[in-house]
Amino acid sequence: MAAGKEIRTQIKSVENTRKITKAMEMVAASKMRRAQERMKSARPYAEKIANVATHLAYAHTEYKHPFVIARENVRRAGLVLVTSDKGLCGGLNTNALRLVMTQLKQWQAAGVEVDVSAIGNKGLGFMQRLGANVVSQLTGIGDTPRLEMLIGPVKIMLDAYMAGRIDALYIVYNRFVNTMKQAPTLTQLLPLTKLANEDEASLRTHWDYIYEPDAQPVVDAMLKRYIESLVYQAVAENIACEQSARMVAMKSASDNAKNVIGELKLIYNKTRQAAITKELSEIVAGAAAV
Amino acid sequence: MAMTIHVDIVSAEEAIYSGSAEVVIAPGQRGELGIHPRHTPLLTTLKPGAVRMKLPDQAEEMMIYVSGGILEVQPHVVTILSDTAIRGSDLDEAKALEAKRAAEDAMKNREASLDYAKAQAELAEAIAQLATIQRLRKKI
Numbered sequence: 238m239a240a241g242k243e244i245r246t247q248i249k250s251v252e253n254t255r256k257i258t259k260a261m262e263m264v265a266a267s268k269m270r271r272a273q274e275r276m277k278s279a280r281p282y283a284e285k286i287a288n289v290a291t292h293l294a295y296a297h298t299e300y301k302h303p304f305v306i307a308r309e310n311v312r313r314a315g316l317v318l319v320t321s322d323k324g325l326c327g328g329l330n331t332n333a334l335r336l337v338m339t340q341l342k343q344w345q346a347a348g349v350e351v352d353v354s355a356i357g358n359k360g361l362g363f364m365q366r367l368g369a370n371v372v373s374q375l376t377g378i379g380d381t382p383r384l385e386m387l388i389g390p391v392k393i394m395l396d397a398y399m400a401g402r403i404d405a406l407y408i409v410y411n412r413f414v415n416t417m418k419q420a421p422t423l424t425q426l427l428p429l430t431k432l433a434n435e436d437e438a439s440l441r442t443h444w445d446y447i448y449e450p451d452a453q454p455v456v457d458a459m460l461k462r463y464i465e466s467l468v469y470q471a472v473a474e475n476i477a478c479e480q481s482a483r484m485v486a487m488k489s490a491s492d493n494a495k496n497v498i499g500e501l502k503l504i505y506n507k508t509r510q511a512a513i514t515k516e517l518s519e520i521v522a523g524a525a526a527v
Numbered sequence: 528m529a530m531t532i533h534v535d536i537v538s539a540e541e542a543i544y545s546g547s548a549e550v551v552i553a554p555g556q557r558g559e560l561g562i563h564p565r566h567t568p569l570l571t572t573l574k575p576g577a578v579r580m581k582l583p584d585q586a587e588e589m590m591i592y593v594s595g596g597i598l599e600v601q602p603h604v605v606t607i608l609s610d611t612a613i614r615g616s617d618l619d620e621a622k623a624l625e626a627k628r629a630a631e632d633a634m635k636n637r638e639a640s641l642d643y644a645k646a647q648a649e650l651a652e653a654i655a656q657l658a659t660i661q662r663l664r665k666k667i
Contacts, residue, residue, distance in 0.1 A: 275540070278540060278541040278542065279539060279540060279541075281535070281537045281541075281542035281545075282537040282538060282539045282540075282541075282542070282608065285535055285537050285606050285608060286597075286608055288606070289570075289597070289599045289606060289608070292568075292599070292601065293570070296568070354626075355630075361633065365633065371630045371633070372627065372630060373623070373626035373627050373629070373630050374626060374629050374630040374633060375626055375629070376629075383540070383611065384539040384540065384611050385611065385622075388619055388622045388623075389619075389621075389622030389623045389624075389625055389626035389627075390623075390626040392619050392620075392622065392623040393623050393626060393627055396623070444568060445568070446568045446569055446570040447567060447568065447569045447570070448569075448570055448571065449555055449556055449557050449560075449569065449570075449571035449572075450556055450557055450571075454572065455570050455571055455572055455597075456570075458572050458597060459570065459597050462596075462597060462608060462610075465539070466539055469539050
Protein backbone atom coordinates (compact mmCIF):
# COMPACT_ATOMS: atom_id res chain seq x y z
CA MET A 238 0.00 0.00 0.00
CA ALA A 239 2.53 2.53 -1.21
CA ALA A 240 -0.03 5.21 -2.08
CA GLY A 241 -1.44 5.11 1.44
CA LYS A 242 1.96 5.71 2.98
CA GLU A 243 2.65 8.63 0.66
CA ILE A 244 -0.62 10.26 1.57
CA ARG A 245 0.11 9.74 5.26
CA THR A 246 3.43 11.55 4.91
CA GLN A 247 1.75 14.37 3.07
CA ILE A 248 -0.90 14.73 5.77
CA LYS A 249 1.85 14.86 8.36
CA SER A 250 3.69 17.62 6.52
CA VAL A 251 0.56 19.71 6.03
CA GLU A 252 -0.20 19.30 9.71
CA ASN A 253 3.25 20.61 10.57
CA THR A 254 2.75 23.61 8.29
CA ARG A 255 -0.56 24.27 9.96
CA LYS A 256 1.07 24.23 13.38
CA ILE A 257 3.50 26.90 12.23
CA THR A 258 0.89 29.14 10.64
CA LYS A 259 -1.32 28.77 13.69
CA ALA A 260 1.54 29.80 15.96
CA MET A 261 2.37 32.77 13.74
CA GLU A 262 -1.26 33.80 13.79
CA MET A 263 -1.32 33.85 17.57
CA VAL A 264 1.96 35.71 17.83
CA ALA A 265 0.73 38.31 15.34
CA ALA A 266 -2.54 38.67 17.24
CA SER A 267 -0.80 39.52 20.49
CA LYS A 268 1.69 41.81 18.78
CA MET A 269 -1.14 43.51 16.95
CA ARG A 270 -2.82 44.52 20.17
CA ARG A 271 0.34 46.14 21.42
CA ALA A 272 1.05 47.82 18.09
CA GLN A 273 -2.43 49.31 18.08
CA GLU A 274 -1.96 50.65 21.58
CA ARG A 275 1.30 52.27 20.56
CA MET A 276 -0.35 53.78 17.54
CA LYS A 277 -3.07 55.23 19.72
CA SER A 278 -0.67 56.56 22.32
CA ALA A 279 1.19 58.44 19.59
CA ARG A 280 -1.99 60.22 18.59
CA PRO A 281 -2.15 62.95 21.27
CA TYR A 282 1.28 64.27 20.28
CA ALA A 283 0.36 64.23 16.61
CA GLU A 284 -2.85 66.12 17.33
CA LYS A 285 -1.21 68.68 19.58
CA ILE A 286 1.67 69.39 17.25
CA ALA A 287 -0.74 69.68 14.34
CA ASN A 288 -2.69 72.22 16.41
CA VAL A 289 0.42 74.24 17.07
CA ALA A 290 1.37 74.06 13.39
CA THR A 291 -2.10 75.33 12.48
CA HIS A 292 -1.78 78.18 14.96
CA LEU A 293 1.56 78.98 13.46
CA ALA A 294 0.03 79.12 9.99
CA TYR A 295 -2.43 81.74 11.30
CA ALA A 296 0.09 83.77 13.18
CA HIS A 297 1.29 86.78 11.28
CA THR A 298 4.94 86.01 11.45
CA GLU A 299 7.55 88.20 9.91
CA TYR A 300 9.50 85.02 9.20
CA LYS A 301 8.21 82.56 6.61
CA HIS A 302 9.75 79.14 6.88
CA PRO A 303 10.74 77.43 3.59
CA PHE A 304 8.57 74.45 4.55
CA VAL A 305 5.37 76.46 4.20
CA ILE A 306 6.24 78.12 0.91
CA ALA A 307 4.94 76.11 -2.03
CA ARG A 308 7.31 75.73 -4.95
CA GLU A 309 5.80 76.02 -8.37
CA ASN A 310 8.22 73.95 -10.33
CA VAL A 311 8.82 70.48 -8.94
CA ARG A 312 11.87 69.00 -10.62
CA ARG A 313 12.80 66.43 -8.04
CA ALA A 314 10.61 64.83 -5.41
CA GLY A 315 11.46 63.00 -2.21
CA LEU A 316 9.62 59.89 -1.20
CA VAL A 317 9.61 58.27 2.21
CA LEU A 318 8.54 54.68 1.68
CA VAL A 319 7.34 52.86 4.78
CA THR A 320 7.03 49.08 4.46
CA SER A 321 7.45 46.10 6.73
CA ASP A 322 10.76 44.33 7.31
CA LYS A 323 9.35 40.85 7.00
CA GLY A 324 7.01 39.14 4.59
CA LEU A 325 4.16 36.70 5.18
CA CYS A 326 1.67 39.48 5.69
CA GLY A 327 -0.63 39.09 2.72
CA GLY A 328 -0.79 41.82 0.13
CA LEU A 329 0.22 44.57 2.53
CA ASN A 330 3.53 45.58 0.96
CA THR A 331 2.45 44.71 -2.56
CA ASN A 332 -0.44 47.13 -2.32
CA ALA A 333 1.75 49.95 -1.05
CA LEU A 334 4.38 49.26 -3.70
CA ARG A 335 1.76 49.22 -6.43
CA LEU A 336 0.67 52.66 -5.29
CA VAL A 337 4.29 53.76 -5.45
CA MET A 338 4.65 52.37 -8.96
CA THR A 339 1.70 54.38 -10.31
CA GLN A 340 3.06 57.51 -8.65
CA LEU A 341 6.54 56.87 -10.03
CA LYS A 342 5.12 56.46 -13.53
CA GLN A 343 3.28 59.75 -13.21
CA TRP A 344 6.43 61.46 -12.08
CA GLN A 345 8.40 59.88 -14.86
CA ALA A 346 5.88 61.15 -17.39
CA ALA A 347 6.17 64.63 -15.92
CA GLY A 348 9.96 64.44 -15.94
CA VAL A 349 10.27 64.53 -12.15
CA GLU A 350 13.18 62.67 -10.65
CA VAL A 351 12.82 60.89 -7.33
CA ASP A 352 14.95 60.41 -4.23
CA VAL A 353 13.81 57.59 -2.00
CA SER A 354 14.20 57.10 1.71
CA ALA A 355 13.31 53.52 2.47
CA ILE A 356 12.03 52.54 5.89
CA GLY A 357 11.64 48.77 6.04
CA ASN A 358 13.32 45.96 4.14
CA LYS A 359 10.62 45.20 1.61
CA GLY A 360 10.45 48.68 0.16
CA LEU A 361 14.23 48.92 0.15
CA GLY A 362 14.61 45.72 -1.85
CA PHE A 363 11.94 46.86 -4.29
CA MET A 364 13.58 50.23 -4.84
CA GLN A 365 16.98 48.67 -5.34
CA ARG A 366 15.67 46.22 -7.93
CA LEU A 367 14.04 49.17 -9.62
CA GLY A 368 17.33 51.03 -9.62
CA ALA A 369 15.86 54.04 -7.86
CA ASN A 370 18.05 56.56 -6.10
CA VAL A 371 17.92 55.45 -2.46
CA VAL A 372 19.43 58.23 -0.37
CA SER A 373 18.81 56.72 3.04
CA GLN A 374 17.46 53.59 4.57
CA LEU A 375 16.31 52.28 7.89
CA THR A 376 15.68 48.61 8.52
CA GLY A 377 15.21 46.44 11.56
CA ILE A 378 12.81 48.72 13.36
CA GLY A 379 11.28 45.77 15.18
CA ASP A 380 7.95 45.97 16.93
CA THR A 381 8.60 49.10 18.93
CA PRO A 382 9.41 52.05 16.70
CA ARG A 383 11.13 54.91 18.46
CA LEU A 384 11.17 58.44 17.22
CA GLU A 385 14.91 58.50 17.79
CA MET A 386 15.45 55.99 14.97
CA LEU A 387 13.60 58.12 12.46
CA ILE A 388 15.49 61.34 13.05
CA GLY A 389 18.31 60.40 10.66
CA PRO A 390 16.36 59.43 7.53
CA VAL A 391 13.96 62.34 8.00
CA LYS A 392 16.77 64.81 8.45
CA ILE A 393 18.34 63.80 5.15
CA MET A 394 15.09 64.55 3.36
CA LEU A 395 14.52 67.83 5.20
CA ASP A 396 18.08 68.95 4.50
CA ALA A 397 17.64 68.09 0.83
CA TYR A 398 14.46 70.15 0.80
CA MET A 399 16.10 73.10 2.51
CA ALA A 400 19.01 72.96 0.09
CA GLY A 401 16.63 72.83 -2.86
CA ARG A 402 17.70 69.38 -4.01
CA ILE A 403 14.09 68.25 -3.73
CA ASP A 404 11.01 70.42 -4.16
CA ALA A 405 8.39 68.23 -2.55
CA LEU A 406 8.31 65.41 -0.06
CA TYR A 407 5.83 62.55 0.02
CA ILE A 408 5.28 59.59 2.27
CA VAL A 409 3.77 56.21 1.42
CA TYR A 410 2.54 53.90 4.17
CA ASN A 411 -0.37 51.68 5.08
CA ARG A 412 -3.05 53.49 7.02
CA PHE A 413 -4.74 51.42 9.69
CA VAL A 414 -8.50 51.41 9.07
CA ASN A 415 -9.36 48.34 11.10
CA THR A 416 -7.99 44.86 11.67
CA MET A 417 -9.33 43.60 8.36
CA LYS A 418 -8.63 46.67 6.28
CA GLN A 419 -5.40 48.50 5.60
CA ALA A 420 -5.34 51.35 3.13
CA PRO A 421 -2.10 52.17 1.30
CA THR A 422 -1.80 55.94 1.45
CA LEU A 423 0.29 58.57 -0.27
CA THR A 424 0.48 61.91 1.52
CA GLN A 425 2.38 65.08 0.87
CA LEU A 426 4.63 66.11 3.76
CA LEU A 427 6.32 69.13 2.24
CA PRO A 428 5.55 71.86 1.44
CA LEU A 429 3.01 72.20 4.22
CA THR A 430 0.03 73.53 2.38
CA LYS A 431 -3.00 72.15 4.14
CA LEU A 432 -2.33 73.73 7.50
CA ALA A 433 -4.48 76.81 7.12
CA ASN A 434 -7.69 74.91 6.36
CA GLU A 435 -9.05 74.73 9.86
CA ASP A 436 -11.60 77.36 10.63
CA GLU A 437 -11.00 78.87 14.01
CA ALA A 438 -12.51 82.30 14.29
CA SER A 439 -10.48 83.22 17.36
CA LEU A 440 -7.29 82.83 15.37
CA ARG A 441 -8.33 85.06 12.53
CA THR A 442 -7.42 88.24 14.32
CA HIS A 443 -4.02 89.76 13.83
CA TRP A 444 -1.59 88.31 16.31
CA ASP A 445 1.81 86.76 16.56
CA TYR A 446 3.73 84.70 19.03
CA ILE A 447 6.48 85.95 21.19
CA TYR A 448 9.44 83.82 20.17
CA GLU A 449 12.20 82.89 22.49
CA PRO A 450 15.00 83.35 21.59
CA ASP A 451 14.16 84.11 17.93
CA ALA A 452 11.48 83.22 15.42
CA GLN A 453 13.69 81.25 13.09
CA PRO A 454 15.23 78.59 15.36
CA VAL A 455 11.96 78.04 17.19
CA VAL A 456 9.89 77.63 14.02
CA ASP A 457 12.63 75.44 12.55
CA ALA A 458 12.64 73.13 15.54
CA MET A 459 8.87 73.08 15.67
CA LEU A 460 8.31 72.18 12.00
CA LYS A 461 11.09 69.61 12.07
CA ARG A 462 9.38 67.87 14.94
CA TYR A 463 6.07 68.15 13.17
CA ILE A 464 7.36 66.27 10.14
CA GLU A 465 9.07 63.74 12.36
CA SER A 466 5.88 63.12 14.25
CA LEU A 467 4.01 62.58 10.98
CA VAL A 468 6.60 60.04 9.89
CA TYR A 469 6.55 58.38 13.30
CA GLN A 470 2.78 58.12 13.17
CA ALA A 471 3.03 56.56 9.70
CA VAL A 472 5.56 54.00 10.91
CA ALA A 473 3.49 53.15 13.98
CA GLU A 474 0.40 52.67 11.82
CA ASN A 475 2.32 50.57 9.34
CA ILE A 476 3.47 48.23 12.10
CA ALA A 477 -0.08 47.83 13.38
CA CYS A 478 -1.13 47.12 9.78
CA GLU A 479 1.66 44.60 9.34
CA GLN A 480 0.67 42.62 12.41
CA SER A 481 -3.04 42.59 11.62
CA ALA A 482 -2.41 41.71 7.96
CA ARG A 483 -0.13 38.89 9.08
CA MET A 484 -2.70 37.65 11.53
CA VAL A 485 -5.38 37.55 8.81
CA ALA A 486 -3.06 35.93 6.28
CA MET A 487 -1.95 33.29 8.75
CA LYS A 488 -5.50 32.60 9.80
CA SER A 489 -6.55 31.91 6.23
CA ALA A 490 -3.42 29.78 5.74
CA SER A 491 -4.35 27.70 8.79
CA ASP A 492 -7.90 27.35 7.53
CA ASN A 493 -6.66 26.26 4.13
CA ALA A 494 -4.35 23.72 5.72
CA LYS A 495 -7.29 22.34 7.66
CA ASN A 496 -9.27 21.89 4.43
CA VAL A 497 -6.33 20.23 2.69
CA ILE A 498 -5.89 17.83 5.61
CA GLY A 499 -9.60 16.95 5.46
CA GLU A 500 -9.42 16.20 1.76
CA LEU A 501 -6.26 14.15 2.08
CA LYS A 502 -7.74 12.12 4.92
CA LEU A 503 -10.79 11.35 2.79
CA ILE A 504 -8.59 10.16 -0.08
CA TYR A 505 -6.47 8.11 2.32
CA ASN A 506 -9.51 6.37 3.83
CA LYS A 507 -11.01 5.70 0.42
CA THR A 508 -7.85 4.03 -0.89
CA ARG A 509 -7.52 2.04 2.32
CA GLN A 510 -11.10 0.86 2.03
CA ALA A 511 -10.61 0.00 -1.65
CA ALA A 512 -7.54 -2.08 -0.80
CA ILE A 513 -9.41 -3.98 1.91
CA THR A 514 -12.37 -4.64 -0.38
CA LYS A 515 -10.04 -5.87 -3.08
CA GLU A 516 -8.26 -8.21 -0.71
CA LEU A 517 -11.55 -9.58 0.62
CA SER A 518 -12.96 -10.22 -2.82
CA GLU A 519 -9.75 -11.98 -3.81
CA ILE A 520 -10.04 -14.27 -0.75
CA VAL A 521 -13.70 -14.95 -1.47
CA ALA A 522 -12.95 -15.64 -5.13
CA GLY A 523 -10.13 -17.97 -4.06
CA ALA A 524 -12.42 -19.87 -1.67
CA ALA A 525 -15.10 -20.20 -4.38
CA ALA A 526 -12.52 -21.66 -6.81
CA VAL A 527 -11.63 -24.37 -4.26
CA MET B 528 -10.97 79.65 43.30
CA ALA B 529 -8.01 80.94 41.41
CA MET B 530 -7.92 81.09 37.64
CA THR B 531 -6.48 78.08 35.94
CA ILE B 532 -4.92 77.30 32.61
CA HIS B 533 -5.19 74.02 30.75
CA VAL B 534 -1.93 72.12 30.39
CA ASP B 535 -1.16 69.30 27.98
CA ILE B 536 2.18 67.57 28.15
CA VAL B 537 2.72 65.00 25.42
CA SER B 538 5.66 63.14 23.96
CA ALA B 539 5.74 61.47 20.55
CA GLU B 540 5.20 58.08 22.12
CA GLU B 541 2.63 58.85 24.81
CA ALA B 542 0.46 61.46 26.53
CA ILE B 543 2.11 62.43 29.81
CA TYR B 544 -0.21 64.86 31.52
CA SER B 545 -3.43 66.64 30.76
CA GLY B 546 -5.21 68.86 33.27
CA SER B 547 -5.42 72.34 34.66
CA ALA B 548 -2.93 74.31 36.69
CA GLU B 549 -2.66 77.74 38.27
CA VAL B 550 0.93 78.33 37.25
CA VAL B 551 3.27 76.46 34.94
CA ILE B 552 7.01 76.89 35.28
CA ALA B 553 9.01 75.52 32.37
CA PRO B 554 12.75 75.49 31.58
CA GLY B 555 12.89 77.76 28.52
CA GLN B 556 15.91 78.25 26.33
CA ARG B 557 16.61 81.58 28.00
CA GLY B 558 15.85 80.58 31.56
CA GLU B 559 12.78 79.56 33.49
CA LEU B 560 9.39 80.77 32.35
CA GLY B 561 6.46 81.20 34.70
CA ILE B 562 3.17 81.07 32.87
CA HIS B 563 -0.06 82.27 34.42
CA PRO B 564 -3.51 82.14 32.84
CA ARG B 565 -4.05 84.63 29.99
CA HIS B 566 -0.43 84.72 29.08
CA THR B 567 0.25 86.20 25.67
CA PRO B 568 0.91 83.67 22.84
CA LEU B 569 4.42 82.38 23.08
CA LEU B 570 6.44 79.76 21.27
CA THR B 571 9.79 78.58 22.51
CA THR B 572 12.11 75.62 22.66
CA LEU B 573 12.71 73.99 26.02
CA LYS B 574 15.91 72.85 27.66
CA PRO B 575 16.02 69.50 29.41
CA GLY B 576 14.69 70.03 32.91
CA ALA B 577 11.69 69.86 35.15
CA VAL B 578 8.32 71.38 34.35
CA ARG B 579 6.69 72.45 37.61
CA MET B 580 2.99 73.03 37.98
CA LYS B 581 0.94 74.47 40.80
CA LEU B 582 -2.24 72.47 40.67
CA PRO B 583 -5.49 73.91 42.04
CA ASP B 584 -6.47 72.63 45.52
CA GLN B 585 -3.07 71.11 46.10
CA ALA B 586 -0.34 72.51 48.22
CA GLU B 587 2.52 70.67 46.58
CA GLU B 588 3.86 71.40 43.16
CA MET B 589 3.79 68.70 40.53
CA MET B 590 7.03 68.02 38.71
CA ILE B 591 7.48 66.39 35.32
CA TYR B 592 10.86 65.94 33.73
CA VAL B 593 11.18 66.74 30.04
CA SER B 594 14.27 66.18 27.90
CA GLY B 595 13.72 69.32 25.89
CA GLY B 596 10.97 70.05 23.43
CA ILE B 597 8.63 72.83 22.38
CA LEU B 598 6.40 75.01 24.52
CA GLU B 599 3.39 76.71 23.03
CA VAL B 600 1.31 79.14 25.02
CA GLN B 601 -2.15 80.26 24.00
CA PRO B 602 -4.11 82.42 26.46
CA HIS B 603 -5.93 79.44 27.97
CA VAL B 604 -3.88 76.48 26.86
CA VAL B 605 -0.28 75.52 27.43
CA THR B 606 1.06 72.74 25.23
CA ILE B 607 4.38 71.10 25.93
CA LEU B 608 5.66 68.84 23.18
CA SER B 609 8.30 66.86 24.96
CA ASP B 610 11.15 65.22 23.10
CA THR B 611 11.73 61.54 23.67
CA ALA B 612 15.26 61.65 22.40
CA ILE B 613 18.13 63.82 23.45
CA ARG B 614 18.58 66.23 20.59
CA GLY B 615 21.43 68.26 19.31
CA SER B 616 22.48 69.25 15.84
CA ASP B 617 25.61 67.06 16.08
CA LEU B 618 23.63 64.03 17.24
CA ASP B 619 21.05 64.52 14.51
CA GLU B 620 23.79 64.85 11.95
CA ALA B 621 25.36 61.59 13.10
CA LYS B 622 22.05 59.80 12.76
CA ALA B 623 21.53 61.20 9.28
CA LEU B 624 24.98 60.09 8.22
CA GLU B 625 24.34 56.62 9.56
CA ALA B 626 21.12 56.24 7.58
CA LYS B 627 22.90 57.46 4.45
CA ARG B 628 25.84 55.14 4.95
CA ALA B 629 23.48 52.19 5.34
CA ALA B 630 21.95 53.00 1.97
CA GLU B 631 25.34 53.31 0.32
CA ASP B 632 26.56 50.06 1.86
CA ALA B 633 23.48 48.32 0.60
CA MET B 634 24.20 49.63 -2.90
CA LYS B 635 27.76 48.32 -2.74
CA ASN B 636 26.62 44.97 -1.44
CA ARG B 637 24.12 44.79 -4.21
CA GLU B 638 26.93 45.13 -6.71
CA ALA B 639 28.81 42.40 -4.86
CA SER B 640 25.82 40.09 -5.01
CA LEU B 641 25.35 40.93 -8.67
CA ASP B 642 28.96 39.89 -9.30
CA TYR B 643 28.29 36.71 -7.40
CA ALA B 644 25.25 35.98 -9.54
CA LYS B 645 27.26 36.69 -12.68
CA ALA B 646 30.04 34.38 -11.56
CA GLN B 647 27.51 31.69 -10.78
CA ALA B 648 26.00 32.01 -14.24
CA GLU B 649 29.43 31.75 -15.84
CA LEU B 650 30.22 28.71 -13.74
CA ALA B 651 26.99 27.00 -14.79
CA GLU B 652 27.82 27.72 -18.42
CA ALA B 653 31.31 26.27 -18.06
CA ILE B 654 29.96 23.12 -16.40
CA ALA B 655 27.46 22.66 -19.22
CA GLN B 656 30.22 23.04 -21.80
CA LEU B 657 32.38 20.46 -20.02
CA ALA B 658 29.48 18.03 -19.88
CA THR B 659 28.90 18.40 -23.62
CA ILE B 660 32.57 17.83 -24.36
CA GLN B 661 32.61 14.68 -22.25
CA ARG B 662 29.52 13.36 -24.02
CA LEU B 663 31.09 14.05 -27.40
CA ARG B 664 34.25 12.18 -26.34
CA LYS B 665 32.24 9.15 -25.26
CA LYS B 666 30.59 9.01 -28.65
CA ILE B 667 33.94 9.08 -30.37
